[in-house]
Amino acid sequence: MARAVNTSRKSLNTAIAATLGLIMFFPVLWILILSFKSEIDAVRSPWQVLTAGWTMESYGAVQERSDYFKHFMNSVTISLGSTFLGLLIAIPAAWAMAFVPAKRTKDVLMWMLSTKMLPPVGVLVPIYLIFRNLGILDTRSGLVIVLMLMNLPIIIWMLYTYFREIPGEILEAARMDGASLREEVLYVLTPMAIPGMASTVLLNIILSWNEAFWTLNLTAAQAAPLTAFIASYSSPEGLFYAKLSAASIMAIAPILIMGWFSQKQLVRGLTFGAVK
Template identity: 80%
Template structure:
């Protein structure tokens, strides 16, 4: 039973919670507002909050000047590509570890997790040199490979925690009825596993979209996703706040929306199931 709360107390807490929420959200709100200003309004003193001439020209200009959609498309290909490839490799592994656990399953899982803790600078130089020699620098293929590998442990772990919750009795019943291994996977497990797979997919796309160590170090102009594209605004010339804001808004909007749908899975995915 929820504890009874006086209306007065609820009002006070509501005002406080909204104030704190808006404060934390403010940098994002300010970026979105600035993206609709002219460059002159963007640096007006005192700052203009809502009373300015709304314009869309920054969005047009960002696209025109720096070919925004190419970088957007690079981000899509890299994040979705690495996630799908990762799922393809991880689903069989997680399935096997959840339903046919052996003596060493736990050790294998822990070892996979430990690879995630390897700091990227520890392997930066070899990867850079291997990529240079293999012609993979500044290619989307190269980034898909790297991001698949760095996120593989998270994908396997997330799927494993979801698959473990599927009751084993159902499998036994199917086996009694004479279902083969593949029939078991196709007709019994898949329908039950789809929600877990979908959550994993969503979280992993978000993580790959925002990954900023490998994308910054392994791309130049051609394959640069949005993380690297935005970084190119760090040494700008002239007035640029409004354009920076427009580029930023477009870079974070899709993932912000996806992120809000995956709040619950976020906790589970990022704590490797330690907090549910």
């Protein structure tokens, strides 16, 4: 009897989870459907949209109007560059906070995290002026820097959490064997934190890829990523729903595919140290 109740509860939980998953995924599914419709059909009622004919003309129009590959490469460069630069800074910082005793480590971590609570628009004007004066406005390097700074608190927090799970005795043994600080970080600490570092990299690539505020305000044409590519289909003449949907699918498809194939690694890294 207990087993039957347990099975029923599992079935109910599965049904609830599937329903919530469908609700969360439905906007993406509807955008996918609209991308295969004509502009006339895309503004009709939902039933008329579903029964209308399917066409690839929106994808063809998007490809003719915009240089998708250029925007795609900008997104790849900015996402990977900001994540890699963030790791170079975050690994030593997280190591120092995790293994060098300090009274105010948690206060520093909370201060860093509090910077994420500041509305980006509050610092837009000074950052815009700094970038203009330095000549890095509308450049990939400029976006790499600003996205790295934006995600750096998250990178340090995640790495700090993973590093704290590594026994300090292992590092002490490496020091006794004559390992230098550089060798300790590169050959002892980093390999042991690979699952956590992998999830950190994946999460920050996703955050950088989806960032819209800074990419729309600090770029014009040369360094515009896929977020700007999508925004270009909102014009004073109105919204072209079918073309906007096609552009959105082309922009989110790479990151969705990457997230799908790396979901196990992402979940494993995010739950690292949660169960002892």
